[in-house]
Amino acid sequence: MSVLVSVVDDDPMICQAMSLILTDYSEGRIKVISTSTSGADAVLRAQREHPDVVLMDISMPDMDGIETTRRLRALPHPPHVMILTSLSPSNTVERAVEAGVEGFVSKTDAPGEIIRRVLGVCEETPQFNAASQRQLIGDLHAQRPVSRRDEARALLDSLPERERETVLLAAEGLTNAQIAERMFISERTAKAHLSSAADKLAMGRVQMARLVERADLPPRP
Numbered sequence: 001m002s003v004l005v006s007v008v009d010d011d012p013m014i015c016q017a018m019s020l021i022l023t024d025y026s027e028g029r030i031k032v033i034s035t036s037t038s039g040a041d042a043v044l045r046a047q048r049e050h051p052d053v054v055l056m057d058i059s060m061p062d063m064d065g066i067e068t069t070r071r072l073r074a075l076p077h078p079p080h081v082m083i084l085t086s087l088s089p090s091n092t093v094e095r096a097v098e099a100g101v102e103g104f105v106s107k108t109d110a111p112g113e114i115i116r117r118v119l120g121v122c123e124e125t126p127q128f129n130a131a132s133q134r135q136l137i138g139d140l141h142a143q144r145p146v147s148r149r150d151e152a153r154a155l156l157d158s159l160p161e162r163e164r165e166t167v168l169l170a171a172e173g174l175t176n177a178q179i180a181e182r183m184f185i186s187e188r189t190a191k192a193h194l195s196s197a198a199d200k201l202a203m204g205r206v207q208m209a210r211l212v213e214r215a216d217l218p219p220r221p
Contacts (some may be wrong), residue, residue: 002031008042010059025111039068055084073100080121103127104208126206152215166193171212
């Protein structure tokens, strides 16, 4: 079954180019079901079309990509959202993650890389390129108030021990299979722990990783 994708960019030429890349290079694994040039239209289309993934531009005239992401993630059946960008201004990555973004795709990435990231995010694996990772780390080090750190620690401590452990391991970038191996449990159990933690915290996998980063926990033995 093909992954259903919507492309959102205020430049129709970018929408067309990304649609061609996703269609021509994915060997049928991806189907572009719509394109939008505004955030409001993107939300309306998502309500009707239920895309699996939305590729979202940051800068748009009516509603920026971050606010559009918040609205998409609040839908009853929210799509995965990845930011489609070339260069990100300071704090964009952090704000985007807090809104529910699960990855970044550069408009200049090779087609194969774009395809890999779109498919990867559907497997609940965060898709951040090196530039966005560096910016996120820089933003986090630039502002980490103690109150936010303590709040993050309290949220993590509110989880049952096994669920908390899976969240910490997922934040290290481990897959469900790797978490299962590390904790000596089945992959299904690992996924269930993460899903339960996500429900309790009302967060997605990327947001939970952001929570762990904000908690600034001491190194584990």
